[in-house]
Amino acid sequence: MSELQKIPDKPLRKGYTTGACATACVKSAMLGLVTQKEQCKVTIVLPIGEEATFYLKNIQITKNSSSSTTIKDAGDDPDVTHLAEITATVELNKSKEVKFIRGEGVGLVTLPGLEIEVGEPAINPVPRKMMKTVIHKVLADHNLEECGVAITISVKDGEKLAKRTLNSRLGILHGISILGTSGIVTPFSAASYIASIRQGVDVAIANNQEELLINSGARSEKMLRNLFPEIKETACIHYGNWIRETFERIAESPEIHTVNMGIMLGKAAKLAEGNLNTHSGKTTWNKEFIAQLAKESGYSDEVSDKILSLNMAGRLREIFIFAQQEKFYQTLLKYCYKHCHRIAPKIELNLYLINNDQTHIKYNK
Template sequence: MSDLQEIPDKPLRSGYTTGACATACTKASLLALVNQKNTNEITITLPIGRDATFHIKECKLSKLSATCSVIKDAGDDPDVTHKAEISAKVTFNNTGTIEFKKGEGVGLVTLPGLEIAVGEPAINPVPRKMMTTVCHKILSDYNLTNKGVTIEISVKNGEQLAKRTLNSRLGILGGISILGTTGIVTPFSAASYIASIQQGIDVAIANQHKTLLINSGGRSEKALKNVFPNFPEAACIHYGNWIQETFEKIHISKEIQQVNMGIMLGKASKLAQGHTNTHSNKTSWNKQFIHQLAIEAGYNKETADKVLALNMAGRLQEIFTFDAEENFYQKLLQKCYEHCIKIAPKTTLNIYLINNNNQVIPYKKV
């Protein structure tokens, strides 16, 4: 999962979660099975109380099972599952309960620490509740309360789509997760990314890891793994742009004792000023602040003034040699350290500055 894209300057259309789509498919399939009649459209009530109507792409029906599918519409959100085909196959069982099975393209939980138990399909609690509710309502309406229902959720090409998510890092293998708490996808919302950060830390804790390796993304992680070559995958977290939320989670997670943080030069120039959300739509680097930082680090006015002519933070290396002994970078890292440790004061924090050539500078605490 990478940082969020630039947010378009226009009204944005919302969409529906994979959980809402799976629920629509489940309702359509169970009605088709009960009535032995295909359906073309289905309406469900979302967790936020709003009704949503879905077009059924395909409905396959027999005496024993029914399978309906929908095409997910994520609205204007750059969601990896936008336009994915999600389907639900339902059959009756004799347990009197609602059971969930992993279909093709849906992930399997293999590590502890998530809300779903190891060995279960990666269908989150709210979507499970949504599907269970619609099944119970239909069984009640048709006087079939003695029966149970087995729901098998599938996502076409889900295993390939999952490679563009953080699922494997969370121990979710073989496909995507069925997600959503409201049923609605808010375009360019940070909620799903922040949730993945929090889940990643929970997984690390559940697997007995007390030290985290956190980076903004894959590129900085690759550079920092040269410093920590054997670091366990389950303890590596991508914070993206959400430094505040990452350290808040670390702070309340008492099991985490140490954090090794990698940060790219551009993001460091923002964090040093106190911006703990470093997305370009939220903040940009402040040349005046960096100019003053250079003066505080002991550079003369002539050198510091060169900062004011730069158009991007990455070019600071043209003025200050990218080296651990360069006072400017140590001052920059000091400011970053102070803002992070303020959020999680009981954590042992080590910070490493990374440039585009994958060179790494450690912060030398005084």
């Protein structure tokens, strides 16, 4: 998954999910097949009840099959799949069923724990329902209810795009997922990230993992995995900025017994005060609070005053040596531990403060 980005200070334009785009392609292709005429513009109904119009290209129609392509517009969201080419190919058959086939660039589900069965293309339930609704409507309108339809969804360069996501960790290989519960992409929404956290925990449980490694991102994970080389990748979760949601999902999962959490200094300075969403657009570090922690650790007013002059939490290393025995960091971690353990009190929580040079300090409980 790409690094978290700063939210622009301007009105943000919404976009459409891969599921909505695939549905539009299916409608264009299906109408093209039954009418033998190109459908360059279609309107679909999104799950939230709104209508959305899509423009199609690269339309190909034969007597037996039809395909249409659209370009995904994610609006102002920094979505990995923004401007991706999504194609649907439909074929009529006599099965009376709608079958989904994985095309190039769409992921294959290989691990249990997701909403889609192992061996199926990574097309989530809501997009599947959207596409089936379109198919059944077209069949009914053209007196073809006795027919079945095979739908192949493909994404140009989808396997390359998937490398910038957490799909492989979830057991989704060879491409991206076709997603969306509302059909709309809300710029910089937390919903998709939180959904990936929940999926990650679900996959860990389904693969019999009782111990998790949770980190804000790739840097802290790299260090923590060196400490726990036996922990499988399916047990590694990125919480990003959503610490509360991560521990709430863990608390709902009795199968998880132990959590090893890595956290960088900047996020720890926010978490220690009880800020469980550490995004820079939501919270900033409170220098006065951190100065009080220094006093609690036995430091003088002079040291506390130095903290008040800092412009970034990362510069605390200029005042306190980054070492296991440093009392200030142990106090900082004590408060971080308190806020996380309060959400998931039955979990054995091990907390690691991680430095930029990959060294670490473990909280001494």
